[in-house]
Amino acid sequence: MSQIPKNFEAKQVEEKWYSYWMQHDFFHSEPDRREPYTIVIPPPNVTGVLHMGHMLNNTIQDVLIRRARLKGFNACWVPGMDHASIATEAKVVAKLKEEGIDKNSLSREEFLSHAWEWKEKYGGIILEQLKKLGASCDWQRTKFTMDPHMSEAVIKVFVDLHKKGLIYRGYRMVNWDPQAKTTLSDEEVIYEERQGNLYYLAYPIQGSDEKVIIATTRPETILGDTAICVNPNDERYKHLKGKKAIVPLADRVVPIIEDEYVDIEFGTGCLKVTPAHDENDKVLGDKHDLEVIDIFNEDATLNAYGLHYKGKDRFVVRKEITEELGSKGYLVKVEQHVNKVGTSERTKAVIEPRLSDQWFLKMEGLAKPAIEAVLETEEVRFFPKKFVNTYRHWMENVRDWNISRQLWWGQQIPAYYYSDGKEDLVVAETKEDALRLAQERTGDSGLTMSDLRQDEDVLDTWFSSWLWPISVFDGIRDPENEEIQYYYPTNDLVTGPDILFFWVARMIVAGYEFKDEHPFSNVYLTGLVRDKQRRKMSKSLGNSPDALKLIEDFGADGVRVGLLLSSAAGNDLLFDEALCQQGKNFANKIWNAFRLIKGWQVDETIKQPEHSKIGLQWFEAKFQKALSEIEDHFSKYRISDALMAIYKLVWDDFCSWLLEIVKPAYQQPIDKVTYDKVISLLEDNLRILHPFMPFLTEEIWQHISEKTPEEALIVDQWPSQHGHDGQLIKDFELAMEVVSGIRTIRKEKNIAFKDQIALFVLNAEKTTTLLDAMVKKLGNISEVAYVEGKVEGALSFRVRSNEYFIPIMGSIDVEGEVSKLREELGYTEGFLASVRKKLSNERFVSNAPEKVVALERKKEADALAKIATIKASLENFQ
RNA sequence: GGGCGCGUAGCUCAGUUGGUUUAGAGCACUUGGUUUACACCCAAGGGGUCGGGGGUUCGAAUCCCUCCGCGCCCACCA
Secondary structure, eight states: OTTSOSSOOHHHHHHHHHHHHHHTTTTOOOOOSSOEEEEEOOOOBTTOOOOHHHHHHHHHHHHHHHHHHHTTOEEEEEOEEBOOHHHHHHHHHHHHHHTTOOGGGSOHHHHHHHHHHHHHHHTTHHHHHHHHHTOOOOGGGOEETTSHHHHHHHHHHHHHHHHTTOEEEEEEEEEEETTTTEEEOGGGEEEEEEEEEEEEEEEEBTTSSOEEEEEESOGGGGGGOOEEEEOTTOGGGGGGTTOEEEETTTTEEEEEEEOTTSOTTSTTSEEEEOTTSOHHHHHHHHHHTOOOOOOBOTTSBBOGGGGGGTTSBHHHHHHHHHHHHHHTTOEEEEEEEEEEEEEETTTOOBOEEEEEEEEEEOOHHHHHHHHHHHHTSOSSEEESTTHHHHHHHHHHTOOOEEOEESOSSSOBOOEEESSSSTTOEEEOSSHHHHHHHHHHHHTOTTOOGGGOEEOSOEEOTHHHHTTHHHHTTTTTTOTTOHHHHHHOSEEEEEEOGGGIIIIIIHHHHHIIIIISSOSEEEEEEOOOEEOTTSOBOOTTTTOSOOHHHHHHHHHHHHHHHHHHHTOOTTSOEEOOHHHHHHHHHHHHHHHHHHHHHHTOOEETTSOOOHHHHHHHHHHHHHHHHHHHHHHHHHHTTOHHHHHHHHHHIIIIIIIIIIIHHHOOSTTOOEEHHHHHHHHHHHHHHHHHHTTTOHHHHHHHHHHHSOOOGGGOGGGSOOOOOOOOOHHHHHHHHHHHHHHHHHHHHHHHTTOOTTSOEEEEEEOSSOOOHHHHHHHHHHHTEEEEEEESSOOTTEEEEEETTEEEEEEOSSOOOHHHHHHHHHHHHHHHHHHHHHHHHHHHOHHHHHHSOHHHHHHHHHHHHHHHHHHHHHHHHHHHHO
16 A cells, blocks of 8 residues: 555646547547537637636536546537637737737738737647646547638628628617727627716807707717707707707707607706717617718727817817816806716727628527527526526517627628629629629629729627537538538537627527527536635636646646535636635545555455445445436536535545445455455446546546556446435434444543443334444444343433443443433423424314324324433433 | 516525425534544534515415515616
């Protein structure tokens, strides 16, 4: 035994087995006759580094995939990365800036070559980090959303949807990120409450001395005002009908229009209309046919309409224009006002509503089958279920998806303009096809490639990732290929609820649209990882632990267990390093159980002791019981409950009870029957533990006996279920309570374990001699003797209706014993009273099911018997 | 403003369609322990009027109402 280290040393073991598994291709999957079990990874950003969320996510996926592998499925976990347009482009722009290169000085092609260079050099660190966690991904299948084949699929889908009339170009109000100079989808905008001001401005009425007061939060936008609007039912403004107002500073004359949209109660009940910079104003503008004046440049500085503020940033202008309005007498008052400001999820910049030409995907029709799949057919099930509501709400009110982004990094939209007209375009997979189409359309066969100009925009990154479960198997380009037929639909998807709309919902949509089938059967939504104070983990707070450091400190298995121990699906995980410590301790516990067993000398001539026999039978029953509970937990995606069940099985039942029972005396050999059985039970434990703690279990597995690669634990078999002896478990519990009673008395009376004691039993409930053997062993009892009456000069305790006596040397602390007995009596009498209260209620006896009443009667009888015993003992002392 | 969910031991959570001892687990805590697998350990133990109030029922942590507190999602008024 001395050659086996006392503590489990995770580090070298992890490296050893990961490369062993890789070397033998155990993570790799090819279609075969087995049933497939497939997971596609939520592709992390190519710019990403491993954080706690990834750790949790991928640990869960690895648990599922390893378990499926053990269950004999052809397990395939496809890894990959997302090109993350905005994030990556921002990174590359920043890096170029450091090198003194301005993005605007580069051509698109030049920029893209820098971007690819960046990607090759820095991208995908995260995948290497996942290996440290033990993720058993099929790395031969690693995909990137901008791989040529993946991009081709994206383009193909765009063309297809365009043909179906679902993609259209619209001049619309979009969320504009002035920092990234691109559009964001509604989902990428985060609203934050900010303390701002409500400015009350006076607009002169044309041809009169009267002024009308208007409240606004964005005074700089007055330069884009093209109307004033009041509610037609507002008596205060009736007389203004048909008149015109003059916009301060701009001196523009604008109409005063009436619309019920205006809230009479808010502000002054009078609204300035700026169609270019507010969604609602745009609607009003369209309705009343108003002029649209855009006052911003694309970086949200003011353009020529900004007059003398031209070139200044909107927030600078807000401050300065307020002062100017004040000095010229237009500013009536300023009130504090809390309003919600949209900010970019990625750049944090304040979003401006902006009108621009964008590409949209019609969602309403596409959403239908995806709604059905989750709400009606349940072809796709969510865990936890509560997210179904969230999903429905969003999907039933889904808006058209703005899929264009004003960036270069991504798939360029395959639309080609053949003239200066905005609508003079064709959509095609290749430029050659586009030319043909353009020639047909115009009837001008003289049109050449150089007459075509491709749309500058790229597609939203989610427009590639919504195809992920299909495109990783090349199912868009080649729908009949063997892989897509075999692996699709995939089984489980594990991701965070924050991308339920961005990604999950859209994948379901794409699944039905392009494969006519659900993309996955189950969606496991994890919670967010928070710190102990419930704060979200974030870089800026600096409360996110270094993932790799954690693995270093606690071992990958320890971290995996730590993360899983408290992560019920959909519940936030309050991360605490103590949990990883618990995981590490658990690893060490198992390691030492193994060391103990490995150290035993086997003697084939020894007969199996009775206590070992019963102990092994009992553990087998316990194992089977636990196994069925574990299966049940897995079926409900209660991963942490499954782990906890295994934790208790291994620590309490296997180590604390079974091993103590079968353990031979110091330096004594063990019989072969027991030894072999213990080994096989240990192996079963390792099998069910393996998905959670792959490294530790493989290490022990291969230490137990020499194994060929085919016999590695990772590709072994999950134990089979075959029922269990429930009665044995119950009987054993009685014996356990007896052992516990003996230990209590030993502790109270300071009787060392090595001193043997005698145990007398006044027996009402039957026990078997096998169990007595177990009690003898664990209690270090010289003999278990059955008696007819109370034993004098002994300490006693009761388990169920049996009474146990331990004679002790010296005098007994009568007072102490009596008070203990009185306490026990008090409790039991209280209990009896509560039972009798029920039983004396006639309506209970007549209405409750027979079974329930019978149970109460049994409780009553047991309590009475126990009370009699305690009273008798008390009399003995008096 | 609309919707969803949650409040059970110091902490994190179980508690399936109301009925198995006067509610469970893990961690933490207390006490004792150098027993030759493990102090990253062993053993024993304390701790909750199930957010408050009301109701339905023979019986409520579990169902209904209401109040209080918390979280999330959606929409958004200048």
